[in-house]
Amino acid sequence: MSGTPTEIGDTQVPGARGTGDWGDLELRGIRGQVIAGRYELLALLGRGGMGMVFSARDRELDEVVALKMLHPSLSCGTQDRIRREVKLARRITHRNVARTFELGEHQGSRFLTMEFVDGEPLANVLERQPRLPVERAAPIFIAVCDALEAAHEAGVVHRDIKPDNVLVEPRGRVVVTDFGVAAFKDESQDGGGTPAYMAPEQVTGGEVTLQTDLYALGVMMFEVLTGALPWPADSAIASMMRRLDEPPPDVLAAAPGLPPAIAAIVAGCLAREAPARPASARAVAEALRAALLEADIDPALPSSSTLLAIQAPSRRDTPVAGTPARTLAVLPFVAGPEIDGYVADALVEDLIDSLSALKGLRVRARTRVDGERDPQEVGRALAVGFVVDGSLRRLGPRLRLGLRLVDVASGFQTWSERFEVAPEQVLTLAGPATRAIAGALTLDEHGQDREAPTDPAALDLYLRARHHYHLFTPPDTLRAVELFHEAAALDPESPMIASGLSMAAVRLSFVQMDTSSALLTTARAAAERALARAPQLGEPYLALANLSLVTGDQVTAARHARNAIARAPSSADAHELLGRLLLEAGHVEDGERRLRAALELDPRLSVARWELVRLAAFDGDWDRHDRLVADRPDRERRAPWAVLVRFATWRGDPALLARLEAELRDDPDVQFRELYLALLGVYDGRMPLAPVLAAVDLELGRAGHGTRQQQFLLQLMVELAGAVKDDATALNLLDRAAAAGVFDLLWLDRCPLLLHLHQEPGFARVRAQIQSRADAIVDAIWSG
Known part of the structure; x- marks a missing residue:
């Protein structure tokens, strides 16, 4: 552990509640207290969720050690796991690894002792010199690789490699700290680690392997060589989503003078998929040594006078290594x-x-x-x-x-x-x-003050409108529009009301298949008014994104959605919209990840849930499909009939189709009920295709060319023709769908009713057209 204390002598620990939590340890006067009759406390070095770290003198051996006092409230299971991790960590013996000595007990509280490293974190070095030249940085990387190789050979994955856990002694020795304890997983099933350095598999809860450490090493190398993290963002969730969505940035663009071989090593460690990363830490170290020799740089570690640029280290509370968010x-x-x-x-x-926007905090939905x-x-x-x-x-x-x-x-x-x-x-x-909660949790304070409606009646109308908007049914959406209109009349300058009005008007135009100029004109004017009033907020951009999507301008929708997420990284609606765009554009894993993140942030997002149901149907995983449908919240008991009817025809289950038809006939209040009955009739051969297509064509004229509604209806017509094997009509309608702006590559490739069309002449041409549109949307998302 680092030898840089936060306070010497009498030290008051923020947040300590007295002696009851820590046995007889008095936290107001640390120096001189003795733990377990052997370790005399000297100073507080750091604190975190699992406990506090002190420098202490081992009276028996007359040497200074680092002592971590574990919080007594940790469960027995947690303490057992720590005991196992300590036993494992003691197997690692290497000059670049801080040794773990023993696990003991003092007045009912567990503690463990570790080697005291008389140095400072690499993070402190970077505070004084944010960007290190390669001749100073690469030897540090090699030492970290050597430490990791020793750990991996002993069966230990660190899981939290970052500059705070890499200590540099004045003599030049580099030491990686907190092996074993940093590998500890807390009882929340969180994968551990620091969000800015987490590998994609840690973010998504996948398997953690030695390649996970190499990814974090790649992030640290990028940071040390360029002076910035590879995926900077305003919040942890935004940073994590960026590394899941975007390819690794080019380190040469940020550090043009870097030897290309070094840049290639960094890029290899940052590969999104673990198998694409180097095979071992030893392989990374060997590649670094070879790259340095090729660039005529001595791979030996420089002296402290050149590396540390000796200054008084900054006084800060160094977090305990391995503390999870x-x-x-x-x-x-x-x-x-x-x-x-x-x-x-x-x-x-x-x-x-x-x-959710606080760094270092993960908030449940x-x-x-x-x-x-x-x-x-x-x-x-x-x-x-x-x-x-x-x-x-x-x-x-x-x-x-x-x-x-x-x-x-x-x-x-x-x-x-x-x-x-x-x-x-x-x-x-x-x-x-x-801000108050952040202070209580010792996090960086945040919390943007909302510019809420100033009129009390307008505020009440706005809150009621939001309530109805989230219920999503056509009557509730109509009521939301009415309430937002009333609120806007009382407070026309409120960006929150204007954004809400725009979103509700766009949704109403879709659910009613109504693209009348009045609704969309209202939506555009309200969104633009909100953007002019509050360009720093995400809501106006989200409103414009939804408007652009419904009116058929998907690329602009992608750009607005990206702007929304940049300003509001915890916006569930923005994650949902990006997930839908990515899913339809054929980027299934990225889209599904976004949709699940949206539901984690806000379980009320029924559109995200039904998109996941649709994906299960495309996969032919009807067990997952049924489970998702059955698990929907009570307020979604009335599922969207367009979804149920379509998916039932894809499934081809006669009993299910008959049951749906019976339920439709018994419920005269279903919107577009006759259309759905006609679709079922065509599917089972009781109704001819032509008159049903003619009826849908009438709706197409009302929807307006190129709009989201027209695209949906054309896809429905293609499926009908595909279901009855009228291939010529299906291909003709598919041409019309492509011309109208359909970009749903996932549907085109996986819909069961269209699979037999893939070999037909002309299909490849239409697919290329849709693929090109989908690629443009994804480019807009990634490029911003």
Whole structure:
């Protein structure tokens, strides 16, 4: 562990609650206290989620060690796993690895001792000199590779290689710290590690291997050589999604003078797929040595005078190596009888969105709590470290939001605060609440203050409109548009109201198959008004993206969606839209990942859920399809009939088709009921194709050329012709679909009703046209 203390002598540890949590360890006066009758504490070196690290003198051997005091609230299972990891870490003996000595106990609290490294983190070096020349950096990389090779041979994967865990001694020795403990996985099933350095398989919860360490090494090499991370972003989730979506950046573009062989090594370590990375840390070290010799650079480590550019190290709280990002859930607020439920729901939604933008914090999606709401029990069930519980009540003319933060491991309430505002300012609470919670969790403060509607009546209309918008049914969408209109009349300058109006008007135009100039003109004017008023927000760009998609300009939709995600990385709606675009464009893994991220952020997104159902149908995985349909929330009991009818025809199950037809005939309120009955009739041969296509053609004229509605109807017509094996008609309609802007390459390649068309003359030409459009959309997403 590093020899750079944060304080010497009397040290008060932020957030410590006294001696009850740590045996008889008094945290206000560290120096001189003795642990287990042997280790005399000298100074605090760092603190994290698992405990605190001190420098200590081993009285028995008369030498300084690093002592990590583990939090007593860690479960027995967690402590057992730490014991196993320590035993494994002790097998690693190498000059570039900080040794682990023993695991002990003091007054009911576990501790472990490690080698005290009299140096400083590479991160401190980079604070003074953000970009190191290759002749200084490459020898450090080689030493890290040697350490990793020793660990991998002993069966240990580090999982958290980063500049904070690489120590540089004044004599030039490089030491990697926290083997074993850094490999620890917490009980949330989080893969460990620091978000900025995580490999794609860590982000997605895949298998962690030695190539995972090599990816983190590649990120660190890029950072050291260029002075910047390869995927910079405003939040952890944005950074993680960028590395899943985008190819590795060219290190030569950021460091033009770098030897090409070194750049190739960095690029190899940053390969998205683990098998494409180097086979071992030894292979990376050998390649680095060869590249240095080729560039006539001595691979020996330079002296401290040239490497460290000796200055007083910065005083900062160095985090304990291997500490995973904090995890948190926000429970639904308890609303007083005088508070409408949609007001409390909107505030919870805004607080989650704001907290999601904090670096070092992972926030669970909106959580439903039934029965007893013991925060500790709920937190354990959700596998998070902290829970925010709150209540919203009216006190005279004002609203009071009471919040408390509960540590799930210990059950202690670690922070609480009350906020009072006028009712019309309720949506401004997310910003100060986020900053207060960030302070309690010792995170970088964030929390953008919302420019909420100023008129109390407008705010109430806006919140009601949002509630109806999220219900998604045609009547609710119509009601949302009406309420947004009323709110906009009272507060025409609010970018939040204008963005909401635009989104609702676009959705209404689609669900009603109505692209009348009035609806879309309203949507465009509202979105542009919001963008002019608040270009820093993501909502106006998201509104323009949805408008562009519905009107057939998919490339512009992709650019707007990318702008939305850049300004609001935790926007579930933006992730959903990008996921849909990527999925249709044939980038299935990237699209599915986006859709799942959107549902993690907001489980109410029914469109994302049905896109995943569609993907299961394309895969022919009807068990997964049925499971997803059955697991939908209660409010989605009435599934979209267009989805159910189409997927049933793809499946070809006569019993299912008969049941759907019976249900349709019994429910006269289904929108486009006669159309769906006609589709089922054509499919089973009871109705001729031509008159049904003619009827759909009438709808096409109303939809408007090139719009999303027309594209959907044309795809439906192609499927009908394909189902009855009228190939000539199907290909003709496919030509029309391509001309109208269809870019759904996934549908074209996998729809079961079209597979027999793939060998027909003319199919390849149409596919190339759709492929070209899909590629342009993906290019717009990746290029921004």
